[in-house]
Amino acid sequence: MTVNVIFVGSLKESFFAEAVAEYEKRLGAYCKINNILIKDERLSDRPSDAEIATALRKEGERILAAIPPRSYKIAMCVEGKQMKSEDFASLLDTAATSGYSEVSFVIGGSFGLADEVKSACDKRMSISMMTFPHRMMRVILLEQVYRAYNIIGGGKYHK
Amino acid sequence: MTVNVIFVGSLKESFFAEAVAEYEKRLGAYCKINNILIKDERLSDRPSDAEIATALRKEGERILAAIPPRSYKIAMCVEGKQMKSEDFASLLDTAATSGYSEVSFVIGGSFGLADEVKSACDKRMSISMMTFPHRMMRVILLEQVYRAYNIIGGGKYHK
Numbered sequence: 001m002t003v004n005v006i007f008v009g010s011l012k013e014s015f016f017a018e019a020v021a022e023y024e025k026r027l028g029a030y031c032k033i034n035n036i037l038i039k040d041e042r043l044s045d046r047p048s049d050a051e052i053a054t055a056l057r058k059e060g061e062r063i064l065a066a067i068p069p070r071s072y073k074i075a076m077c078v079e080g081k082q083m084k085s086e087d088f089a090s091l092l093d094t095a096a097t098s099g100y101s102e103v104s105f106v107i108g109g110s111f112g113l114a115d116e117v118k119s120a121c122d123k124r125m126s127i128s129m130m131t132f133p134h135r136m137m138r139v140i141l142l143e144q145v146y147r148a149y150n151i152i153g154g155g156k157y158h159k
Numbered sequence: 160m161t162v163n164v165i166f167v168g169s170l171k172e173s174f175f176a177e178a179v180a181e182y183e184k185r186l187g188a189y190c191k192i193n194n195i196l197i198k199d200e201r202l203s204d205r206p207s208d209a210e211i212a213t214a215l216r217k218e219g220e221r222i223l224a225a226i227p228p229r230s231y232k233i234a235m236c237v238e239g240k241q242m243k244s245e246d247f248a249s250l251l252d253t254a255a256t257s258g259y260s261e262v263s264f265v266i267g268g269s270f271g272l273a274d275e276v277k278s279a280c281d282k283r284m285s286i287s288m289m290t291f292p293h294r295m296m297r298v299i300l301l302e303q304v305y306r307a308y309n310i311i312g313g314g315k316y317h318k
Contacts (some may be wrong), residue, residue: 013182018174035198046315085290110318128287128304130246131317140299144289158290159269 001031001092002102003145004068008059008103009040009159010110018136023142025067030149033142038062040109052111063106071102072120076137077113080124085158089148091123160251161191161261162304163227167268168199173283174288175294182301189243190248192301197221199268211270213264219273230261232280235296236272244317251281264304266296294295 011017024033039062042056067073072095083091095103106117118124127140138151168294170176183192198221200214225230231254242250265276277283286299309316 013178013181015174015177019172022172022174039283054296080290084288086292088289127289129241129243130247130286131306133301133302136302140291143292143295147290 001096002034002068003027003031003102004036004071004102005138005141006036006038006063006066006104007148008038008063008105008134010037011135011138013135016159017137018140020142021109023139024062026146030116030153034068035136036066038066051130055109056111056114057116059109060125062099063113063117064120067106067120068102070100070125071104072098072100073104074125075113075124076105076107076119076122076127076141077116077124078126078129078131080126081095082126082128085144085147086151088125088144089151090147092145093152105141107134107141117130148153160255161193161227161230162186162190163193163195163230163261163263164223164266164297164300165195165197165222166193166266167181167197169196169292170297171211172294175298178298180306182298184306186308188299189305189312193227195225195227197268202269202298215270215273216275217243218268219276226263226265226279227261230263231257231259232263232265233282233284233288234272234280235264235266235276235287235300236277236283236286236298237290239285241285241287243271243309244302244303244306245282247303248310249302251307252311262312264300266293266300270277280291 027033038059041058043051043055092103106121147158187191199219200217202210202214251262265280306317
């Protein structure tokens with residue numbers, strides 16, 4: 001299985017980068033992680049709604065051009081479906097047994113994802129009602145993917 | 160305001176420790192963070208339910224002895240109430256204006272928290288339906304506390 005992680009803007013904090021590297025290393029036993037960095041739009045300090053909408057649209061176009069088309073696509077957004085780690089593991093397992101050899105997770109930037117991106121995905125998934133930094137979201141997502149493969153494989157990481 | 164963070168077991172991963180240090184530094188402008196480390200019980204590789212129950216009870220006794228008694232106490236547990244970051248900010252703000260000068264967050268260890276601890280708290284709060292490593296939870300919690308104070312102060316961190 002290949003897991004594509006599509007994200008907007010690079011990691012500024014070294015500790016998030018180290019955490020991502022650690023979970024990628026651990027995931028090496030289960031899947032191939034393919035990181036796809038989407039260039040983020042620069043916004044002013046107090047951006048207007050129109051400025052934000054334009055940035056989301058431009059980032060969205062880049063995302064849509066970059067998502068591997070035959071993958072099972074999951075948009076990470078606060079209004080998506082929340083699930084337990086066990087059910088997330090089932091989702092990944094079902095995608096694999098349904099013939100998908102790739103899963104793509106799409107994480108937006110500071111202002112989220114354009115509706116066009118959400119509509120183009122097979123599923124919308126939420127981690128929390130709370131707002132997290134999008135860079136922290138990469139860490140949380142990879143930890144959950146690692147946990148999911150450990151659940152599928154009957155490991156003892158998930159208790 | 161003093162924010163007590165009561166947690167079971169120390170941080171093994173350097174990147175989580177660095178993330179905690181960074182958010183503590185940022186929070187210095189808003190509150191005093193008081194870390195209270197509770198010694199964790201050592202468990203066997205495949206612990207029985209009885210072994211887990213005993214460990215939770217012993218850790219629970221230590222937690223109850225360590226929680227600052229006059230603080231507003233929040234137990235972090237998956238069955239607690241989820242809320243948006245804005246509502247979490249209101250919760251902290253309301254605690255402060257209700258006369259509390261301390262808030263205590265209690266994060267359990269690998270197997271969670273004893274019921275006695277949950278019952279002794281004023282509120283049960285959940286971040287997600289998913290299971291996170293308890294050490295990552297410290298990072299997530301501090302980021303949300305930082306976000307909350309930024310929301311209360313009208314800052315531009317939360318978008």
